[in-house]
Amino acid sequence: MPSFSNVFHPAGGLPFPSAPDAQGTPTFPDGFSTLVVEQSSDCVTFSDAAGLLLYVNAAGRRMLGIAPDEAVRGTHFADYLSPESGALCVETVLPTAARFGRWEGEMDLVNRVTGGHVPVHRSVIAMRDGDERLAGFAAMSRDLSVQKAAERALIDSRERLEFALRAANMIAWEWEPVADRVAHTRSTDLSQARTITDRRDFLAMIHPEDRDAVRATFERCFEQGTDYRIEYRLTGEGDPIWIQSVGRAVVEADGRKRMRGIMQDVTARIESERALKASEERLAQQFAELEALYESAPVGLAVLDADLRFVRINRLLAEINGIPAEAHIGRTVREVVPDLAPKADATLRAILETGQPVFNMELTGETPAAPGVTRAWRENWVPLFDAEHRVIGISIAAIETTESKRVADELLSLTAELEARVEQRTRALRHANAQLAAEIERREAAQAALVQSQKLEALGQLTSGVAHDFNNIIAAISGGFRVVQRRTDDPTLAEVARHGADAAERGAALVSQLLSFAREQVLEPTTVSLAALLEECSVMIRQSAGPEVTVEIDVPADLPAVRIDPVRLEATLVNLTVNARDAMGGKGRLDMRARLADPADLDRPPELNGIDAVELCVTDTGCGMDADTLRRATEPFFTTKPPGKGTGLGLAMVHGFLQQSGGALRLSSTPGEGTTFRLYLPKEAGSPMIRAKSRAPQEARARHPARLLLVDDDDAVRAVTAAVLHDVGHEVHQAGNAVAALAALDEGAFDAVVTDVAMPEMDGLDLARDIRARGLDVPILFVSGNADHDRLRGEAVLDKPFTHDSLARKLDELLAGRPPAHRRAAECR
Numbered sequence: 001m002p003s004f005s006n007v008f009h010p011a012g013g014l015p016f017p018s019a020p021d022a023q024g025t026p027t028f029p030d031g032f033s034t035l036v037v038e039q040s041s042d043c044v045t046f047s048d049a050a051g052l053l054l055y056v057n058a059a060g061r062r063m064l065g066i067a068p069d070e071a072v073r074g075t076h077f078a079d080y081l082s083p084e085s086g087a088l089c090v091e092t093v094l095p096t097a098a099r100f101g102r103w104e105g106e107m108d109l110v111n112r113v114t115g116g117h118v119p120v121h122r123s124v125i126a127m128r129d130g131d132e133r134l135a136g137f138a139a140m141s142r143d144l145s146v147q148k149a150a151e152r153a154l155i156d157s158r159e160r161l162e163f164a165l166r167a168a169n170m171i172a173w174e175w176e177p178v179a180d181r182v183a184h185t186r187s188t189d190l191s192q193a194r195t196i197t198d199r200r201d202f203l204a205m206i207h208p209e210d211r212d213a214v215r216a217t218f219e220r221c222f223e224q225g226t227d228y229r230i231e232y233r234l235t236g237e238g239d240p241i242w243i244q245s246v247g248r249a250v251v252e253a254d255g256r257k258r259m260r261g262i263m264q265d266v267t268a269r270i271e272s273e274r275a276l277k278a279s280e281e282r283l284a285q286q287f288a289e290l291e292a293l294y295e296s297a298p299v300g301l302a303v304l305d306a307d308l309r310f311v312r313i314n315r316l317l318a319e320i321n322g323i324p325a326e327a328h329i330g331r332t333v334r335e336v337v338p339d340l341a342p343k344a345d346a347t348l349r350a351i352l353e354t355g356q357p358v359f360n361m362e363l364t365g366e367t368p369a370a371p372g373v374t375r376a377w378r379e380n381w382v383p384l385f386d387a388e389h390r391v392i393g394i395s396i397a398a399i400e401t402t403e404s405k406r407v408a409d410e411l412l413s414l415t416a417e418l419e420a421r422v423e424q425r426t427r428a429l430r431h432a433n434a435q436l437a438a439e440i441e442r443r444e445a446a447q448a449a450l451v452q453s454q455k456l457e458a459l460g461q462l463t464s465g466v467a468h469d470f471n472n473i474i475a476a477i478s479g480g481f482r483v484v485q486r487r488t489d490d491p492t493l494a495e496v497a498r499h500g501a502d503a504a505e506r507g508a509a510l511v512s513q514l515l516s517f518a519r520e521q522v523l524e525p526t527t528v529s530l531a532a533l534l535e536e537c538s539v540m541i542r543q544s545a546g547p548e549v550t551v552e553i554d555v556p557a558d559l560p561a562v563r564i565d566p567v568r569l570e571a572t573l574v575n576l577t578v579n580a581r582d583a584m585g586g587k588g589r590l591d592m593r594a595r596l597a598d599p600a601d602l603d604r605p606p607e608l609n610g611i612d613a614v615e616l617c618v619t620d621t622g623c624g625m626d627a628d629t630l631r632r633a634t635e636p637f638f639t640t641k642p643p644g645k646g647t648g649l650g651l652a653m654v655h656g657f658l659q660q661s662g663g664a665l666r667l668s669s670t671p672g673e674g675t676t677f678r679l680y681l682p683k684e685a686g687s688p689m690i691r692a693k694s695r696a697p698q699e700a701r702a703r704h705p706a707r708l709l710l711v712d713d714d715d716a717v718r719a720v721t722a723a724v725l726h727d728v729g730h731e732v733h734q735a736g737n738a739v740a741a742l743a744a745l746d747e748g749a750f751d752a753v754v755t756d757v758a759m760p761e762m763d764g765l766d767l768a769r770d771i772r773a774r775g776l777d778v779p780i781l782f783v784s785g786n787a788d789h790d791r792l793r794g795e796a797v798l799d800k801p802f803t804h805d806s807l808a809r810k811l812d813e814l815l816a817g818r819p820p821a822h823r824r825a826a827e828c829r
Contacts, residue, residue: 065113207233300398322369339365583622605664706751738762757784
């Protein structure tokens with residue numbers, strides 16, 4: 001094979017490389033750098049006269065998908081082309097280059113790794129030796145992928161623009177001032193436009209009232225070279241049409257200026273805007289009229305959002321509350337009228353939860369308008385819904401009834417005086433009437449308590465989350481009132497404090513009831529005789545059943561005692577009695593029978609886990625339940641009663657109470673024959689116990705006065721608790737957190753530590769662990785509004801809110817048999 005060293009193309013002197021060296025890299029003569037070819041971004045190849053490859057540079061190898069160490073000698077360049085380009089290379093390219101010295105054109109390379117086509121511009125040059133014989137070919141291929149993509153994008157962009165012009169009913173136009181020619185078209189190619197030869201013809205089409213403004217705009221834009229946007233009317237047959245025109249001045253390469261832009265028919269938009277403006281003006285007038293009616297209404301009106309914050313209020317209600325209307329906006333009911341909040345908040349939140357309105361709500365209390373004066377209102381609270389029927393606020397309408405209530409109270413006073421006179425004359429009749437009134441009141445109170453309990457069960461889960469804070473608040477209120485009651489000599493103030501403390505304790509009871517539905521209430525199980533309990537509450541059960549329901553109670557006196565919360569069990573039995581009465585339509589038979597559950601019974605609930613239990617069956621002769629209803633009977637919020645007659649929470653509460661007590665509930669029913677509720681109550685070892693009647697409260701005094709360390713992060717609760725401890729006879733040192741408590745213990749000795757459980761950073765249990773880790777022999781009493789009794793198992797615990805007596809008794813139990821702190825300290829020394 002001849003050497004190609006020092007051989008040049010006849011026309012230009014491009015050196016042809018020698019055969020590749022031992023590493024496969026060709027060499028170039030006379031200083032022509034191999035690096036130039038290797039670093040080129042274009043594909044550079046050399047082949048022999050037959051077109052077989054001798055060399056491919058690095059860029060070419062990447063473009064063709066050839067590995068750096070892969071041999072290419074002996075392969076034909078056409079092997080790396082598309083079929084069409086390969087045929088072109090063999091049939092045209094190489095013959096043309098061999099004959100005329102050069103060929104240029106476009107073809108498609110194929111990357112052997114990805115299989116993708118690469119469009120290139122290829123130049124092929126024939127190389128000859130000194131005898132002018134064809135020695136081979138040199139070729140350079142430049143990647144056109146980016147250029148081709150840009151060309152396709154330009155075409156696509158133009159097509160999209162023309163489609164947009166047609167879709168938006170737009171017309172492109174151009175004004176050439178020199179020729180005084182206006183052309184317009186729906187295409188992007190103005191050379192195909194229909195031409196209006198005279199600009200005056202175009203201006204003549206513009207409405208006379210708009211013509212001067214359009215001419216002035218065009219001239220200003222043309223002179224200043226700025227963009228413009230203008231709307232004007234075109235006249236013709238029929239009504240004028242509105243045109244929006246946008247354009248700019250364009251300077252051509254020869255220095256001439258043209259005006260170019262687009263026009264769009266906006267008649268529909270203009271007409272819509274005019275109609276909208278007229279509608280807005282009418283609405284504004286109507287709104288002003290409604291606003292005047294709202295402000296001058298003889299009823300207090302307001303709107304609350306979903307956070308129970310005022311979003312608007314009329315003048316009358318603002319005056320009733322005693323602060324300006326604008327000061328209400330963004331504030332809650334509790335912030336504006338705190339004396340009304342305890343009753344209002346619960347009902348308002350129930351409306352947000354259920355979407356049910358409340359009418360003729362009676363509220364009494366003080367407002368900032370008249371501090372110290374109790375006023376009364378009758379109010380309607382109606383939920384507001386959005387398009388998806390979600391409650392987004394509450395509308396309030398209030399009428400003050402203070403005067404009418406005063407008159408009613410006076411009437412009641414006169415009636416009481418009349419009844420007193422009748423009582424003096426007919427003692428026997430008065431006694432009978434009093435008994436009857438007491439029974440009616442007891443029945444109504446029981447029924448009202450049951451209905452209220454069913455309504456508030458749904459709030460149990462929400463209440464569990466805030467029980468700690470709420471019980472802290474109640475503890476502060478209740479304790480504060482009790483301290484005032486004990487320390488004041490003013491009988492009126494003492495009476496007010498007593499009522500306040502009683503109200504706070506009722507609030508604590510309400511939280512406990514709500515927690516029962518969330519199954520997080522603190523139960524007070526004790527050893528209970530079913531026979532004694534049912535005998536004690538039989539009168540309430542019969543009253544709940546009604547006069548036309550026969551109630552039979554059969555509980556053997558020797559039946560083993562059960563371990564249960566007796567108060568919750570009584571409420572459960574009354575609940576089941578009311579359900580049975582409703583199922584029987586007020587007439588029928590109700591049986592309550594108890595027996596020792598058979599451990600071998602196949603129907604025994606598996607959740608009892610082998611625990612011995614007493615089975616209490618409550619059976620009615622009502623309408624019964626089908627299989628689907630029976631299956632869902634204990635689901636929360638499921639009820640077959642008409643709207644407004646039931647919440648669907650009663651049986652769910654019974655089920656939760658029994659589960660929390662370690663028992664179980666089973667239901668069986670046949671449509672038309674009645675229903676049986678089987679309550680499995682955990683059996684208690686030992687003899688039955690009959691609950692002792694409650695005793696009148698006694699004055700609380702500590703039997704073991706002590707020096708105490710009180711720890712609570714709530715300032716109000718801590719201050720009240722300290723006052724209570726002081727009143728029962730203890731010396732108290734206060735700490736606002738666990739760190740301060742540990743510091744106090746380092747400085748002196750204490751007989752006991754009284755600590756809250758839930759505190760930030762370090763809670764009561766963490767504090768107790770640190771105290772015991774230091775080897776301090778000091779008893780600890782945990783006080784909490786929602787204590788986790790599993791975590792506190794084995795510890796001394798007192799639930800908030802508490803009374804003087806309960807706190808004194810708990811500390812006496814804790815300190816019994818222990819010497820005072822100063823004596824223990826001396827013994828240690």
